[in-house]
Amino acid sequence: MTDEQTALFTIFGATGDLAQRKLYPSLFRLFRKGFLNDSFAVIGTARRDWSNDVYRNAVSESIQSFQPTSTELAEFISHFYYQAHDVNNSEDYSLLQTLADTLDNKYNLKSNRIFYLAMAPHFFGTITQQLKEQGITTKDGFNRLIIEKPFGSDYQTALSLNNEINAAFEEDQIFRIDHYLGKEMIQNISAIRFGNPLFTSIWNNTYIDNVQVTLAEELGVEDRGGYYDTSGALKDMIQNHTLQVVSLLAMEPPKTFTERDIRSAKIAALNDIKLYSAEEVAENFVRGQYDANPNTGQLAYRQEPNVAPESQTETYVAGKLTIENQRWQGVPFFIRSGKRLSKKETIIHIVFKSDLNPFATKEAAGLLPNNILTIYIQPTEGFSLTLNGKEIGDNFKIEPLKLAFEHSSEALDNSPEAYEKLLLDCLKGDGTNFTHWDEVAQSWRIVDVIRQTWDKQTPDFPNYISGSNGPKCADDLLAKDHAIWI
Ligand SMILES: NC(=O)C1=CN([C@@H]2O[C@H](COP(=O)(O)OP(=O)(O)OC[C@H]3O[C@@H](n4cnc5c(N)ncnc54)[C@H](OP(=O)(O)O)[C@@H]3O)[C@@H](O)[C@H]2O)C=CC1
Numbered sequence: 001m002t003d004e005q006t007a008l009f010t011i012f013g014a015t016g017d018l019a020q021r022k023l024y025p026s027l028f029r030l031f032r033k034g035f036l037n038d039s040f041a042v043i044g045t046a047r048r049d050w051s052n053d054v055y056r057n058a059v060s061e062s063i064q065s066f067q068p069t070s071t072e073l074a075e076f077i078s079h080f081y082y083q084a085h086d087v088n089n090s091e092d093y094s095l096l097q098t099l100a101d102t103l104d105n106k107y108n109l110k111s112n113r114i115f116y117l118a119m120a121p122h123f124f125g126t127i128t129q130q131l132k133e134q135g136i137t138t139k140d141g142f143n144r145l146i147i148e149k150p151f152g153s154d155y156q157t158a159l160s161l162n163n164e165i166n167a168a169f170e171e172d173q174i175f176r177i178d179h180y181l182g183k184e185m186i187q188n189i190s191a192i193r194f195g196n197p198l199f200t201s202i203w204n205n206t207y208i209d210n211v212q213v214t215l216a217e218e219l220g221v222e223d224r225g226g227y228y229d230t231s232g233a234l235k236d237m238i239q240n241h242t243l244q245v246v247s248l249l250a251m252e253p254p255k256t257f258t259e260r261d262i263r264s265a266k267i268a269a270l271n272d273i274k275l276y277s278a279e280e281v282a283e284n285f286v287r288g289q290y291d292a293n294p295n296t297g298q299l300a301y302r303q304e305p306n307v308a309p310e311s312q313t314e315t316y317v318a319g320k321l322t323i324e325n326q327r328w329q330g331v332p333f334f335i336r337s338g339k340r341l342s343k344k345e346t347i348i349h350i351v352f353k354s355d356l357n358p359f360a361t362k363e364a365a366g367l368l369p370n371n372i373l374t375i376y377i378q379p380t381e382g383f384s385l386t387l388n389g390k391e392i393g394d395n396f397k398i399e400p401l402k403l404a405f406e407h408s409s410e411a412l413d414n415s416p417e418a419y420e421k422l423l424l425d426c427l428k429g430d431g432t433n434f435t436h437w438d439e440v441a442q443s444w445r446i447v448d449v450i451r452q453t454w455d456k457q458t459p460d461f462p463n464y465i466s467g468s469n470g471p472k473c474a475d476d477l478l479a480k481d482h483a484i485w486i
């Protein structure tokens, strides 16, 4: 283990849902794999008046599914400490500082500190300011701040939040989580694009007809109606995850595969996405909201807990992005994301241009089926290439054939979960799979014009049935470009 992997984690929001469902299990998997040995400690903090024992019990419960041995469990949880603390109370921070210094000495943590803000974003400014002013950030080791989404609710609020955080942490100390960037197959996009000369050479508008990115969910808003009703699919899924995926697909080859060059390439790609006028938004973006399904008993969005009965919040977005550069001129990037669709599926299709079918008869002449590269992000993980071959038989008839690769279930079982990967990256100081402020800012500019246009209109909601493939307007959108969702 290197010095870089020694750290004190302070988790703000330690009693909350994210900490219990994602952070403790991820820390445990890192511990089990040997990335966290003796030299780490975790301070969990929230207002609840918990003792170390209560906290350790909660951590134990959150990792039960891994079936730790009793020795493993005892060793792991012995590194967890709890400090009750209201982040709005500046006096409480001295307790945190004392505990942090004690643990630093006890575990020889070399003053390396990672602060994970698993709390509502309106607390971020106060926490970061106090961490700095009260000397909880250190001078000798590293100080890294991990922050959760949502990062603002539009460009202006994101900018204010960023300014607040920047008063205490430099950009290279800030690790903004987009958990999609921790997914195995999202990281595989660059491997497929740049590791195969076959694709590298044809990744442009001469050969690609259109690109389709789908982030579909079967679940509805569940118990997050309060948050979701003020957000909607555009801010919840498009501004962050979807645009991150698009930037990885559209970016120019980075000069080197370093954090700096990959980031610059992604930022340049986002900057080339056209900012639409109100008329262009109407032409290129559609939205939807799910209705009840009497056959399955699924509720309408407007019937969900903590959702306004006349809510105009969209649970579905589809759109066509235009990327204004030489590589992508004329290639639509179709994106869609929604809740309560027929299945959970995150998938990317690169649809190549087709040519006249040289084997067709004069009467049946037409285009060959498109070659399609499909990247399966989740739940299936793998990729496939649809090519054309000859149908068995006397005729020389062309049919599409699929070459497919799927990760084995054994490989998947051993593959790190997104949060686990991202925590390890932060521990190593590698910010490649986190979002830089310039990416966040440009993504907000792209969605702000859509939001502002939509906010001036009354949508005809609900417009799709729970468990269906989404609203008809999404199909009509592609039909305008003579395309269909694959
Ligand atoms: N849950 C998830 O799957 C995801 C969450 N996120 C984001 O992560 C963040 C946390 O989400 P989640 O865990 O679901 O939220 P929860 O509401 O479950 O947890 C909030 C935490 O904040 C603590 N808290 C609230 N007020 C204070 C205060 N004044 N001082 C100290 N602690 C306080 C609460 O503990 P106590 O009441 O004891 O003080 C609790 O531990 C949010 O920004 C969310 O958007 C992002 C993606 C997914």
Ligand SMILES: O=C1O[C@H](COP(=O)(O)O)[C@@H](O)[C@H](O)[C@H]1O
Pocket: 179, 217, 236, 237, 346
């Ligand atoms: O960030 C979010 O992502 C989830 C979907 O994540 P996934 O890893 O399950 O695909 C989404 O349900 C949630 O609304 C959103 O906030």
